[in-house]
Amino acid sequence: MTVDQLPSRTDRFAAGRARATGARRSRASMTARRHRAFYLFTSPWIIGFLLLTVTPMAYALWLSFTTFDGISPNWKYVGLGNYRELLNDPVTWDSLGRAGLFAVTSVPLSILAGLGLAVLVNRPLKARGLFRTLLYLPAVVPPVGAGLAFKLLFDQNSGASNGVLTFFGIDAVPWLADPYARYVLLMTVLWAAGNVMIISLAGLQDVPKELHEAARIDGASSWRTFRSITVPLLSPVLLFQTVTGMIASVQTIMPLLLAPLGDTSGITTVPQSNYLYMMHVFAQYFALGRYGYASALLWVLFVLILVVTGLIFKFTSGAVFYNVDPEAKKK
């Protein structure tokens, strides 16, 4: 190779730039492929979310500003009229209050029951698998079936529960009417505590055994071990259950399934103590045909759920222990 044949500085620079550009292009192409793959895989969910969640919510928001009843020709835009009306509607506030009370009662009870069951079936018992299956079984029964079963079980005149009471000479109790109906409703929630149990059980099995052993060596009692080791390590699971349980409880339709009449107007036969917010929404939508007003009620509920969820996160942030390796987090 002669000196003339050596690449000049300019050529070398150009070649270097070309290599760099090629590498950049290759990196860009790789990034593009990754992006494409990401969006390709997430697009079914995104499209579904837009189509089946955002669109109906936006439509409901629009309806909430109208008097639309689904069929009549002369519905009109009323601006914030429906929202003003709900602020002055005592049934709205009463039903919201009852829904709140139901949530603060049923959620802790079902978490306690589920956690208690999880602790029990986490112990080395005989036929542990059978117990786990049996306790989880009610959770897989469809709510409609469960509602019907409870309705028959607690019927005043022909229900098995009163059959037992009368057998012992105790007068029959009108379980499905006020003031007892609320207890039957709570029972339906506790009956399905298997859901909470299975999640808590997964959390319990994640608690490192060596921590329990160390506590035992240090002389800690079972209760102290549970309180100081198990519960803190389970706290993210308990937070998850609190948030999802709260959302589910304010949206429950179980009172409707326990209602005396099964037709559209039957929504309002739900006893007063079980007439929760969603019953009011159902009644406005389907019995009274007030799509606009009912949509406003739902939007208010949506915002309230967001606020309450935010508050739960805020007030529990110091109490929830996330078992994350800090070094791994840095990497």
Place this chain on the structure above:
Amino acid sequence: MHTDATRAGVPLGRRRFLALSAGGAIAGAAALSGCAMQVSSGVSGSGETVTVMVNSGDILPEQVQQAQKALGIKIALVKYDITKLIAMLTSGSPPDLVRGVGAVDLPFFAARDVAENLDPYFARSSVLKLDDLDPVNDLWRYDGRTQGKGPRYGMAKDFSQDSMYWYNTAAFDKGGLDYPSETEPVTYEEWLDDAKRLVQRKSGQTTVFGGSFNGLTRATLLATMTASAGGSLFSDDFSRVDFTTPEARKALTWYVDYAKTKVGPSLIQPDPNGWDGPTYQAGRMAMSNSGYWMGGMIYPDKKLAQVSRLAPAPLFAGGRRISACQGGTGLWMPRGAKNKDAAWRVFEWFFGEEPAKARASGGWGIPSLKSLRSLMPAQEDYQKRVLRVQEEELKHFSVVSFTPYSRADAIDALFNQIAPAAMNGQISVDTLAGRLNSAINEQLKRGKEQVG
């Protein structure tokens, strides 16, 4: 360069992706809507599909096959659901025929201009002749103001006079009571007295209901009872109710007393079966306020049929004798139906041919065509007895018009919400009447504004 942005290898930005997703979603929505509109499209004639929205049991699967064979028309059954119906009407893809309760549904739908005027079809039908139609079919007429006049929008498949009641003679024998007359009605007060004597209780449980009296809906029951007391629940233009008139108050007081005494199922003592049939069949109900149609359930059970008798509709002491049909359930055709001619052919078949004959001979209601009356069951003595009572009662048939400004469901829903307090003795009947007026009139006012 801008061209770079359009190059294939460039990353898909979040905004662009979301925009594309939104586009996809809108396209999907349009596609779904398009699919929905395909329901029952097509032209008239045989070989078509007609979508019929009914309850299970209204048209049996074998009848669907029979229709396909006889008419060459495929019937696609859709389970009746008011929410689904409204969604289908709103989206412009209604069923071709829809189940409806003539007494209460027709004014509501006709006033909203969603029901097809069937007069031209009736005029040229050789199956459903106008002079063969029972007067009950007038429940399916509406002239824009009054039910019972004007164009026909549908037809009843069968009917009953729903204030009549069945009674179990064995229960009366056990209670040592005389059987009710088969020609002269008892008063509502006498009926309640009988129910009080027939009810059987043990340890706080009602083992045998003395009687059930709830009508087809609370709205039609109270409208009919008010008419029986000589008044009208609705104002002349149907835009208001008034429960404080002496006649309406009388009806309301009686119904609240009925619930208070707990002689039968009510809002505060529900029957878990949801309707009287199974309870009556099990011998756990002495009287059931169900019209002739319940014979369809009673007759196949010979033992039950032997002890079951039908009695005239009660009246108020000093009131007039009326015996209204609170139902007149049948079919109507939405104005937006895509396949009207084929739907009409199914309509004729359902009301005038095999299904109508099967219903008439089964005892499930009085046929809505006079020519089919001869098919009503009358082979057994108990059937002959029931038929005699029913024929006598037809002389007192009446139509109690219903408001077009609200569905009966809505009025029932409001009643269900307000009345239990009075039934439990927490508020007086006068307070109840005032609260009902306020809540129901608000609903009617909204309805009137929307109908225009």
